[in-house]
Amino acid sequence: MKTTLYERLGGEEGIKLIVDDTVTAHMNNPAISARFLPFKDKPEQLAVIKKHTVDFFSAGSGGPAHYGGKDMVMTHTGMNISPGEYLHVMDDIFIALDKNSISEDSKTEVLAILWSLKDMIISK
Template sequence: MTKTLFERLGGREGISTIVDDTVENHMNNTAVNARFLPLKEQPERLAIIKNHTIDFFVAGSGGPNNYKGKDMVTAHTGMNISPTEYMHVMDDIFMALDKNKIDEDSKKDVLAILWSLKGMMIRK
């Protein structure tokens, strides 16, 4: 039997680690960190964003659907994310996947998910 992407990413615990590593990458990425650094001064808000991200990715990767956040268009409206910023964010995610030794097929599946969301986030 084939494992779900959720299982291949290490379940909720693995996805949580990947999200934590990704946020750290965003904080260190000069192309996007202006959007993320202010969250260091708002730890409660950062925790909410991380938890929504974890729940969203758990549900989208075949795990339990406990996501109660906004849809992607609503969540990103007003942010005016550029295509370049989106690509930097994707790079940060893939650095986190590499750090966590996620296999190539799973990374391709993550890429497909991220690519499917792009139009919901760019220039909203």
């Protein structure tokens, strides 16, 4: 029996680490940091964003989590995220996946998920 992507990402705890590492990378990425640095002074709001992200990726990768947040279009409407910014976000996610020793096969699955979401996020 094949393990789920959720299991291969380390379950909820592994996904939490990946999300934390991704947010840190975003805050240090000059191409997108302006979108994330304001949350440094709003730890409660940042914690909610991280929780939604963990739930979203947990549910979407075959885990038992339930995502109760807004859909991707509603979440990103008004942000006017450029294709370049989206690529930087993807790069940061892959930095976090590498840092957490995620396999190439699992990273390929994550890439497919991220690519499937792009039209719901870019230029909304």
